[in-house]
Amino acid sequence: MSVETARAGDKRTAICRVTLSGTDYRRAHDACHVAALLWNQATEWVHSEWKEKRSPGKYAIQRFLTALPSGERPLHAHTTEILAHDLADAIATYRTNRKAGMKVRAPWRKKNYRPLSFTANFGWRVTPDGRLALSLGRGRPRIVLPLPRVQDSARGELVEASRWGEIQLCWDRDARQWSLHIPYETVREGSEGTNLIAIDEGIINPMALASWVGERTIEVTVINGREARAVKRRRNKGVGAIQKRLSRMKDGSKRHRRLVAAKKRIKAKATGQLRDFDHQVASRAANFAICHQALRIVAGDVRGIERNTKQRQSAGRHLRQQLSQWSRGTQERYLAEKAGREIEHLNESGSTKTCPKCLRSNRPWGRHYRCQGCGFTCHRDAVGATNILQKAIHGEYLSIGPDTEIRVTYLRAVERWSKDQRQAHRLVQRRKARALSSAPNRALPQATAVSERVPANPSTGASAPGPLAAVA
Ligand SMILES: [Zn+2]
Structure with missing residues (x-):
């Protein structure tokens, strides 16, 4: 609430x-x-x-x-x-x-x-x-x-x-x-930590977090921003449609006033949803920081991209709108609160282009990164986070070594079931009701067989909380 x-x-x-x-x-x-x-x-x-x-x-x-x-x-x-x-x-x-x-x-x-x-x-x-x-x-x-x-x-x-x-x-x-x-x-938690974690922030995926675990492994969590994009798109479309109708109307007329009120309502609703989304992103990121015992949190410094004229002029209309609606600062502030750490910044130029293994500069292709030199492939945001991690530790982009593994996990910021998952869940509930209605069918083995059909959540890999899973 x-x-x-x-x-x-x-x-x-x-x-x-x-x-x-x-x-x-x-x-x-x-x-x-x-x-x-x-x-x-x-x-x-x-x-x-x-x-x-x-x-x-x-x-x-x-x-x-x-x-x-x-x-x-x-x-x-x-x-x-x-x-x-x-x-x-x-x-x-x-x-x-x-x-x-x-x-x-x-x-x-x-x-x-x-x-x-x-x-x-x-x-x-x-x-x-x-x-x-x-x-x-x-x-x-x-x-x-x-x-x-x-x-x-x-x-x-x-x-x-x-x-x-x-x-x-x-x-x-x-x-x-x-x-x-x-x-x-509130009392700030003085939790112990020794580790350093790095964050690459982006428009498509709000945060990718990286941390060394052991000698040969880097763990990366990419937080997906799909929900925020949907909310923003819905708001921009709704506001745009109303704006178009308003432009043909006389100022101060009854219909004009009604439309202005409708526009405000759409904006207010989206603001609330986005605030919730920012909190969710920050809390996922804070979980990562706490799990990896972060002492320092370092983010790529993208402050000013929103205002950078060169970038803006080269950006299209839609990208410019996305840049201006990017709530990066808010998410960082929430993360600092939830993790109990200040966020440090470093210059991140070239972090998404440099190959973390051979340091060759490549042009990423969409969300996917592939090195032309050594053939290394990875998610683009994971590459960014890994490079920022290396720079935060060593002061420059340093190779992570040939046999280091980058383990990438994808997280959705907001847990919401897809249409298929909802349907499967309803099916299980119906079966459960049927099983409960006749006494001979209430044997436990059957119940577990049904609960296995609850679909795995594709984004987290964790099993969706079906009703029978909770019973068993
Ligand atoms: Zn390479």
Whole structure:
């Protein structure tokens, strides 16, 4: 349920989507709107104070808001206070940015919605029946939600409510969805490690990871990015189709507005799916790092490819779109969180061309690499990862030796059954039901014979978890 985590030291924020009941939905919207009105009033007041050559600080703004009649601010007192402090923070940010020479304006825009903040134990608390109650101030009904499940993005464990900080209730206008932003503190695992692992990042396959195991073997795991490509393609196509219809329409008409909303929904949905995908990639990569006891994680430095004019000019329209939508940085950030290691970078030029055995430069053909000199063949991304590994260890591309084996594993970032696998699974379930319905057929040997027909998952090589496999 927790979707995104943003890192700030060892503090993280989980974003949990929530569904509010009818009355609470209305109540939350009204409260967000009131918060926006208070924000607007405070902003106006600060501007008028500036005209009088006074410069109110955060407590002055707080006093101004709390002095308003309580009927005008149907919120928890802390929610109002935090609103005042947020405005003071925004003003402080504006001042630093202006000092840094940026062209910025002090907060001035009229808001329609402001997120609501709830402090621990005062603004929010867990009810005796295990639900989350958000207070809108004394004497007013609370907003009550099912208790969200917050998962620590680094350790994978659940974070108990006692470790949560100040919760924000936010309305996502594009997705038309409520979400809770729940900050928590996490302890970084100081796991032991001695090894070095290398990452080659790419558009088709987001990550290929390489590590030496023993004297004569390099293990490489290539993580497939098929799901992300499908999501992006679907989004680009959907948005493109709507854009085309919009271009023929009059601005501000009812149909125009409806289409704009549909476009936002498509984008919001894809954003959520891609965020999930990035987390999955990072968690597969972190597993690799932990399994191979990584002390250092080194990635090829591809920062700036997105902006490199020479590459971009030579790239076609579609490749340019792919490059601009590449979420490499996000995946690296998630990986650093999950593995508890910083990601180092080195110059990776030539890493996908150089032969890891004889160091001859070859042109890779599609996803496949074949050396014209020594006849070495391998997956292209595995070659990239292996070369980066060698350069990270020795400072240059060094031959891995003639009898070193590169063992390549392919992983899909998101585990999802194919149509064939789903069908086979349904078949097994039907057989199981039939077997259970007549007593003589419930003998164990038959059951195991059936479970063997569960197809092996082609991407991982592991057997798909059929229902009988679990029983046996
Ligand atoms: Zn070669």
